[in-house]
Amino acid sequence: MKEQLLNLAKNRRSIYALGRNVTASQDELAALIKDTIKWAPTSFNNQTTRAVILFGDSHEKLWDIVAKRLKSEVPTEEAYQKTLQKINGFKAAYGTVMYFTDMNIVHQFENDFALYADNFYDWSEQGQGNAQFAVWTALAENGLGANLQHYNPLIDDEVRAAFNIPDSWKLRAEMDFGSIEAPAGDKEFMADDDRFKVLK
Template identity: 45%
Template sequence: MTNNTKDFYTAIEERRSIYGISKEAVVSDERIKEVINHAVKHTPSSFNSQSARVVVLLNEQHDKLWNITKETLRKIVPADQFSSTEEKMNAFGSGYGTVLFFEDQEVINSLQEQFALYKDNFPIWSQHSSGMLQYVIWTSLELEGFGATLQHYNPLIDDEVRKEWDIPSSWKLIAQMPFGKPTAPAGDKEFKPLEERVKFFK
């Protein structure tokens, strides 16, 4: 990985939900692959299960995902309310790519069999691991100059996604992250007092 001049704390602060994104390239596709591979390799998981699975869709594959999502939603959203949904899907589709996050249920099932005492916890810990990976990739993309958001159109699109990209049946779709070059800044964000959210004891 190459060094980035932005420090860790600034990257955390500037990682925001960016809805205005374009298809303009910010870095090379090879760099995107490098960043995501690094995140998948080094993000922690319970029992070092490494249950995370990621699919990266670029170019027409990215467009295809948001067309699938739009047409899936068209079937269930009332026609008189669909225009705002379509506008949102088009906005996500206007980006450069999408990261799909999965968790491999075969890995989780295997751990449940090996460690029966923690059986009920493994699906929960799997979600924790996925959340960490989503955050690491999101912040890493921000460092490279991309804007992104985190979306959840699963399980509505699961079957179509599995069929279109030949996804193993054991991979459970967790979230979708469209990203692209920012065309508009994030909105203002209010922060609740930290005194209400953090307790220190010593």
């Protein structure tokens, strides 16, 4: 059996020690991310996933928004300092991909295909998973690390205002990426018998 994809997937890990020692250009990385999302499958080929790719000051602005927004949510200053240290780790990365779902497209398909209307949002989430996994794996193939964060919906309004995001785009995740400054830890798996059935 060929295992090239499997081996690439094994390299796709949550890397938290990220830096800016990146040799690829911003244009090359943006092209890779865009093409990867284009080829990720979506139900009915409805292409509901949207992405905003941030570098430089824009990347830092996002994590400043997160830090400022969380200050009012964290109960103590000590806890906030720990949170801030984590966020500064994301900010130290080279760039961020913000993933969105275009709810106008979801609603359009709900109206056009009433028989499946209850499924289109769930299917858009599957499309998100496909896109995020594909981009994450493509970055790993090129020697870059990444991790996936979910500060939505806390930051939705601030992000919309700061980056001129259309009202119909719903923020789903934030993926910071950059050079791998320290490897991921060991990955543990639950027992196969609890997870899979093979019927012959």
